[in-house]
Amino acid sequence: MIGVIWVIQFQGVSKIYSNGVAALHDINIHIEKGEFAFLVGPSGAGKSTFMKLIIRKELPTSGQVLVGHKNLAKMKAGEVSLLRRNIGFIFQDFKLLPHKTVFENVSFALEVIEASKKDINRQVPAVLELVGLKDKANIFPSELSGGEQQRVSLARAIVNRPHLLLADEPTGNLDPETSWGLMDLLLEINKRGTTVIMSTHNKNIVDKLRRRVIALDSGRMIRDEQKGGYGFEN
Amino acid sequence: MIGVIWVIQFQGVSKIYSNGVAALHDINIHIEKGEFAFLVGPSGAGKSTFMKLIIRKELPTSGQVLVGHKNLAKMKAGEVSLLRRNIGFIFQDFKLLPHKTVFENVSFALEVIEASKKDINRQVPAVLELVGLKDKANIFPSELSGGEQQRVSLARAIVNRPHLLLADEPTGNLDPETSWGLMDLLLEINKRGTTVIMSTHNKNIVDKLRRRVIALDSGRMIRDEQKGGYGFEN
């Protein structure tokens, strides 16, 4: 995976879930390595589906999703694991392991790449410090507030310095101040070369940062603007 | 429960969780029937804990929480169920039943009060329409987007016309437009006499609506203002 150019391409991608819901329709898009893109759109527009296609949690019904010029649908199980290890994902519903402590949840992303104990003991506390959860390292996710869980999810996503960071509504449970702290972090990571795609409903943030904005509505891409705003005003 | 005056009183309430985390410290507050109050504060300030004390999911470590002048700590199991039936709760993590459809999740709040089939078949579709999920009545929560799940949680909370509505971060996964739709709904419900307490990080909403604002920080109440703003500027 190292050395792969992290270009993301959607070519005529549609996704119809098995219950018949059409979540995405004919999406064509190209996201370069090192870009920072906001994904906006009303509830149910298909933002999470878009992201799930990139880590191959879902497969497109038609069309192709390519990461580093590789068609995800044709990847073998081993390649998929390798792909995912290089993607940091902040899930909308956090997806923390309930029987692991905060520390273990974050270190898990390093365990899977068989990192050394030394690396783990250096990197995990550092990243927990960064998200302001150093004190909570040894408690379980069920003992955290919503925003704290979201920050653990962030910590896990960035701890192994991924090439691509997918953040699905990462500020949904955070107060404005903490949200801005998180944005600074994402911008910093982006500056170091990581591609960042972030879905969000946070108008203030999108409007202020003026980055690339991809807008979805009912599964269709209705806007793709460099230095865009949140839009959807009425 | 009918006829009870839905006054909420916190008298010197502190909450220390079993892992030693102090979530609330010496909270004194009085919320009248029919009020509309915002609960604001940074991540981990104790907002969810505050609400969990009101439905008696948690008990205070010291002090008393009174609902309708009744001390919750002294309630019997049956009374607690009765209390909860009269409180609508939008949980921060939704707490939908995974093996029930959207319809069943909402109707469950009516089943527990042994409402008639007729009532159920009238009220549930009506409320699903209200939150814009009429088409999704027969699918399971795992097949919904984050915002859709949040709206199911809302539908369940209001379907049985509760005396008290607790909304924990109810717009966290919603786009601004949908959020405002939800706010209109809450205001409307409040107008009909239901007490509403809503925790939120949404500065825009708080600042625009100018209602009572209770601000928490690290478990302490730092502000209680009629017609307040979000605050926490820096």
Added chain:
Amino acid sequence: MKIKTFWYFTKEASTGLARNGLMSLTAVITITLALIILGSFYIVVTNVNHFTEMAKGVLEIRVYLKEDADAVSLQNRMLSFDGVKEVKFVSKTEAANWLGKTLGIKELHNYLAADNPLPDMINIRLEDNVELKELTARLESLPGIDEVEYGKDFVESMLLVIQVIWVIGVSLVVIVGLVVLYIIVNTIRLTVFARRKEIEIMKLVGATDWFIRWPFMLEGIMLGMGGAILATIIISKGYHLLIAYVKELAPFIPLLSEHMVNGGLFWLVSLVGLAFGAIGSLMSIKKFLKV
């Protein structure tokens, strides 16, 4: 509880089972298997007990009479003794015939026919709960008795063996019963574990304990009943095959007939399945209701 609510519970229970399909299936299979073990044990033990009952019927005491004894009145008195089930008079001629034939030695047979040295005797079949020493003493005190003979060692051993087999058999059924019951309860407990979050949510929405318990209990009962039905079918089919097999190969082995077994089997298996399905649910749910 309103009728409507009861129907709601039943519907809840069945959709609960259906929507946790794979888990319900796993649980039903486990319960079925556990009940098959219980049922098989029951069949084995009832057969062994039946067999030993029959073996008891073979036990007997032989009483040799003096030449001048009054066989008829002796038989009547013996019948009145505790532990005597049946008496049968065997004349010396009958005894000689039997002996000659049984031993199969022509010379002996001829000799016995010519000049019979054997005495008359009375054969006594014993009750199960016989007190051998006491009975022997009473028999010996009767007039006209020459000797009381009963292969002491053999009869006494036999009675002991029967008793030991009975105790072991009953203990085994009880132990296996408890084990099976615990397996059922544990299986259901694991299915409830997997759904503990749901119980918490239900409580938070204002459901009373009983409102939650009922559907889970009905689910437990349905799982138990499903297991019981499957187990009964499989065991009785299996026993049917066994009987056919034994009848062809060794027809003299006295297996109990199917209809003598199926009744008890059905009740045992159904009650255990049903009761412990319900109890398993109730027990497991308790812990999670404290929300």
Added chain:
Amino acid sequence: MKIKTFWYFTKEASTGLARNGLMSLTAVITITLALIILGSFYIVVTNVNHFTEMAKGVLEIRVYLKEDADAVSLQNRMLSFDGVKEVKFVSKTEAANWLGKTLGIKELHNYLAADNPLPDMINIRLEDNVELKELTARLESLPGIDEVEYGKDFVESMLLVIQVIWVIGVSLVVIVGLVVLYIIVNTIRLTVFARRKEIEIMKLVGATDWFIRWPFMLEGIMLGMGGAILATIIISKGYHLLIAYVKELAPFIPLLSEHMVNGGLFWLVSLVGLAFGAIGSLMSIKKFLKV
């Protein structure tokens, strides 16, 4: 796999068990109980087989000799026949003594002592796999043989009974083995069910299938091993008590001694527990790895 990773898996497995404490406990108890059933069956069946083996040793054919027969050479020839285990010469005097004593009738005893009508005979003990008809024919064709006698019905029935019991016993152990195995697999499957979300999350974070499988498999092995150890301890203690009970009450019942049973028991129970702990995990996890 790095050593470090292997240790990580082991640590993962044990913390996994500990943090799902109640569930692990429930599973271990179920597995223990299932293995206790298997072990008890094994003990019962090995004892019954041992018993029937002994019963076979009792089977014999009696060969009555003519007056002028050469007993010694006959015995040697008989020993060379298939199915003959042992031969024993019984002179007519010995036979008369035995008969008189056994029947316990003084008159007969006196008569036999004075003028013995019985022939000499040779008793033959049989091998297990004897072909009775063939052997009888060969014996009858020998010179100096008067008659071959073997309680045809009894011996043949006996052999059949032994065969039937063996077949039933082995089938039972196999069936109960399969049942127990399935119960173990199902129990572990239920514990995996309860954690299927975790498997999904692990995959999404980039864990390979094997990285997830190993700790779960080790958990399965630990659960199986825990069950096996507990079951072995409980069964051997139980058998110890049973032997003591039987020895006191009915010492002539020939139970196998503990050390003759414990070895096989230990291996059977441990292997089944371990193997199916692991297999159960692997099978159950498969479905949830497809993320």
